Amino acid sequence: MNTWRLNSTGWIEVICGSMFSGKSEELIRRLRRAQIARQRVQIFKPRIDDRYSDDHIVSHSELRIESQSVSSSQDILESLGDRTEVVGSDEAQFFDDGIVAVCEKLANMGKRVIVAGLDKDYRGVPFDPIPELLAIAEYITKTLAICVRCGNPAANCTQRLVKSGKRILVGHGNAYEARCRRCYEPPEEAAEEEAAQPRAAVASG
Ligand SMILES: [Zn+2]
Numbered sequence: 001m002n003t004w005r006l007n008s009t010g011w012i013e014v015i016c017g018s019m020f021s022g023k024s025e026e027l028i029r030r031l032r033r034a035q036i037a038r039q040r041v042q043i044f045k046p047r048i049d050d051r052y053s054d055d056h057i058v059s060h061s062e063l064r065i066e067s068q069s070v071s072s073s074q075d076i077l078e079s080l081g082d083r084t085e086v087v088g089s090d091e092a093q094f095f096d097d098g099i100v101a102v103c104e105k106l107a108n109m110g111k112r113v114i115v116a117g118l119d120k121d122y123r124g125v126p127f128d129p130i131p132e133l134l135a136i137a138e139y140i141t142k143t144l145a146i147c148v149r150c151g152n153p154a155a156n157c158t159q160r161l162v163k164s165g166k167r168i169l170v171g172h173g174n175a176y177e178a179r180c181r182r183c184y185e186p187p188e189e190a191a192e193e194e195a196a197q198p199r200a201a202v203a204s205g
Helices: 023-036 073-078 098-108 130-136 188-196 199-204
Strands: 011-017 041-046 056-058 064-066 068-070 086-089 112-118 139-143 157-160 176-179
Touching: 011 023, 011 098, 011 130, 023 041, 023 056, 023 064, 023 086, 023 112, 023 139, 068 073, 073 098, 098 112, 098 130, 112 130
Parallel strands: 011 112, 011 139, 041 068, 041 086, 086 112
Antiparallel strands: 056 064, 157 176
């Protein structure tokens, strides 16, 4: 019998980084370790992400693990089994802001919560609700990609290669590449937006 969980508290782990940095791979690796140890694991992803498979989290390297698609963060609580010990989620940046309270609640219930997501959008702007999750997490892992342009092993920017003002372009894997901060080129519309909106205004909004 697994007695380690008895009386133990929960916690939150966040895995974040740019696209192609191996977030899903790392998430799958941790969840798989828990499954091998016969811990009860439940894995979710927001329904918006239907890139490869509706009932699996799939990494770019083709690793996969079974998951349940949910429409909102609240659905995670409603789908939660009584004996679940570990709760995982990928693409956390696509959840509503309620995901922060849900993760907190799960950890307070004694569960190990592991969430992965993009820390910045294609404009280089922190991708809500990931910053809030980072603030409440016990453990944070920043995954880094290799810059496609120059080979810098510390690439943390997601370069969009097609023109679009939309924050989310799902299912356009070829529309992005990982770049380091030197090679990253912010989209023009983002630069204009920033110029029109002084920092103080952003902070008070
Ligand atoms: Zn570079």
